[in-house]
Amino acid sequence: MELVVVIAILGILAGIAIPRFMSATETARGAKTVADLRTLESAAVMYYAKTGLVPTKDDLEKGNTTLGTAALVASWPVPTSGKAIIKNNDNKEITWTISSGAAYSINAEGRPTIGDLTIDQILKASTGSELKK
Template sequence: MVKKFRDEAGFSMLELIIYISIVGIILAVAVPKYNNAIVMANTARIQADLQTLDGAVMMYYTETGQYPGTIGDLDDYIKNVTELHPPKGKYMLKDGTVGEISDSEYTIDVEENEALCDGHRLADFGRQEKTGRGTE
């Protein structure tokens, strides 16, 4: 026979349901914000890396009279350039598209002489451009 004590401590079923509901609501708000922060951090890092690489491309051209064929050619202009890799995860383009980074290295577009990440140049990355603000 099981004896029940009136002083037993614990949560009632209603308290547990309320607690789980509150945690669920907090997670429903926090997780998308966290994921968006990761996307924007990756985008900012890619932008900074591409800007650095584009600057090194121009310095290489100024000194040699020709454009580099690969990222490795920029070793004299960027310390440890071979260790410079895109972050893992997602990024955002200015047209609002969110993409998954598939390349493990930055590349150089030999026709446009710009650094690329996942086939996109520096000008492609960033927050979605808003149009229709104010009076025109």
């Protein structure tokens, strides 16, 4: 009888715990994406402050020998694809899917993007559908 009670308690605890851990991967994927974009944004701002020019991906990753600038990013990050959960500026969780072909790039204004979305656009979104482009 005690064994049945123990098994029942373990089943209840597993039923509570498993759903909480299932979203951990998606939350980590979202946090990595935001951290990568912030790092690239900082590097782009530093490059612009040093040179007064809008950086390209190569300027940040390899430096610009003509201008005498060093690389500001040790290696270009690669986003992980799949479902991602991001907390927006209103502290609301936004769920979106990062496609397998997604890559970080630099737009014409020198802002880092993923799928044409800047970090500002991602953090201002109120629904995941706003992030689908």
